[in-house]
Amino acid sequence: MAPATSVRLGAAAVAVAAMVALAGCGTSGGQASANAAADPGNVAAVSGGNAKAGTLLDTPFAKPHLVLTDNHGKPFDLVKQTAGLPTLLFFGYTHCPDVCPTTMSDIALAKSKLPAAEQAKLRVVMVSSDPERDTPARLNEWLGAMDKSFIGLTGKFPQIQAAARSVGVGIDAPVKEKDGSITVTHGAEVLAFWPKDNLGHVLYMSGTTAAQYQADLPKIIKSEAP
Secondary structure (H helix, E strand, O other): OOOOOEEEEEHHHHHHHHHHOOOOOOOOOOOOOHHHOOOOOOEEEEEOOOOOOEEEEEEEEEOOOOEEEEOOOOEEEHHHHOOOOOEEEEEEOOOOOOHHHHHHHHHHHHHHOOOHHHHHHOEEEEEEOOOOOOOHHHHHHHHHOOOOOOEEEEOOHHHHHHHHHHOOOOEOOOEEOOOOOEEOOEOOOEEEEOOOOOEEEEEEOOOOOHHHHHHHHHHHHOOOOO
16 A cells, blocks of 8 residues: 555535536536635645545544434434444435436445445434425435435525535525526535544545446444545
8 A cells, every 4th residue: 555645635626626527417597606615724635646546544534413304304413323333425406417317326336235234333314405405205215226224415505505505515495597407516516424433534535436436445344445
């Protein structure tokens, strides 16, 4: 293994990198806003090179304190209801044409390859960056087509945006374009939280494959660095 390198990544840099990978995530007329960057003071130190899918964070993120409505129409407390469980957290939306369905379907495929006992432990949570359109019923149908155990959360956008920024993920409020289409700008990161301390230790960017998730998930479940 090559010697680890340490890089200080501001949340703004993370958000810009994610948006570069999000070709087509908004409408063709939309452009990523600089406001999608999180608070520049919120930085994550990361270790490791580009050969590995996941980036190990030198300073792990705490789970956002979110109480939203889940895909079954019930209140869901992210911190309490995922405590002690390996958790993947993603901010996206169901009308996304490419990145979101690819990310979630790759995770679903990777999860399906795990032993049943490990599958039962893993929590996969998608928080909607387009909450007005992403009703509980819509989230349930969309996520259920990939994996019925996936959890979708929706609620007030300002609360969701603040939570995303707290973990270095930039999202903008949906914008209605002149042609009636809607642009939704959001980061493409997936954060992996270890069960032993409920902290986000590993960051996955857009482009992580199902095979890469499959290789890493058993270690995430055991609170081990991939």
